[in-house]
Amino acid sequence: MSAAREMLCDTARAVFAEAVTTGIAPVADAGFELLLVPEAEGGFGGDWGDVNAVLQIAGLRIPDLPVAELLLHGRGEGLHAAATVSLMAGAMGQALALSIEHVNTRQQFGRPLGKFQAVQQSLAVMACEVRAVEAAAAALATRLDAVSLDPATADFEIAAAKLRANRAVGVVTGIAHQVHGAIGFTRDYDLNRVTIPLMRWRSAYGNDAYWAARLGRQVTGFGGRGLWDAVTAR
DSSP: OOHHHHHHHHHHHHHHHHHHHHOSHHHHHTTGGGTTSOGGGTSOOOOHHHHHHHHHHHHHHOTTSOHHHHHHTTOOHHHHHHHHHHHHHHHHHHHHHHHHHHHHHOEETTEEGGGSHHHHHHHHHHHHHHHHHHHHHHHHHHHHHHTTTOGGGSHHHHHHHHHHHHHHHHHHHHHHHHHHGGGGGSTTSTHHHHHHHHHHHHHTTSOHHHHHHHHHHHHHHHHHHHHHHHHHHO
16 A cells, blocks of 8 residues: 555544544545545545545445545446445445454353354355455456546446445345344444445445346457456456
8 A cells, every 4th residue: 555545544544533423524624525636626636546445444434424425526327336345345344343353252152252163164254255345346446547437448347346245245244243143233333334334335326136237248248258358458
């Protein structure tokens, strides 16, 4: 991570910590809506890698606030779908972190839940899903930066990333609540703050069937050799 992006992320964490109790105003006041505005126009001059990093933190810290809408200034639906993948990656990462913390502290039959092999196996599956979505978000950010944030030329990556994130939601939320037990559903515990938005984001800007069909049409259009050429060219 570059020094500039690291500083941006540190700022996001600090601002989002305030926004938890005060709402979206501190995010707007900090100038995050200028993240994708060129420096020549008075903006930050950031790229989609910066957006991905900030939105993952937002998905972790303040998933219920419209941070993506603020950053994207009403840009096209394709970029909003891409932003949702980043939010989902952050929220899934938080669900995993909360689950690991819980099983390492919750005692059952005289030892932590995390010592039971079945629990370890479930968390390993969950971790694979989370890291896959993070990788999809990172690959999508790289593609968007390469094509100057033009979603029309990154439709393959957007469809693949959104479908991958959508399909991970059921596994991640299911395992997270399973290992937490009843406490995971309580209003006073943090897990529901990320799992409820994840269920909402799964259908935002297109559900599983929508993105599977969209991706499938592209793949069949490429043909066997064409698909290989298209993927390796990226």
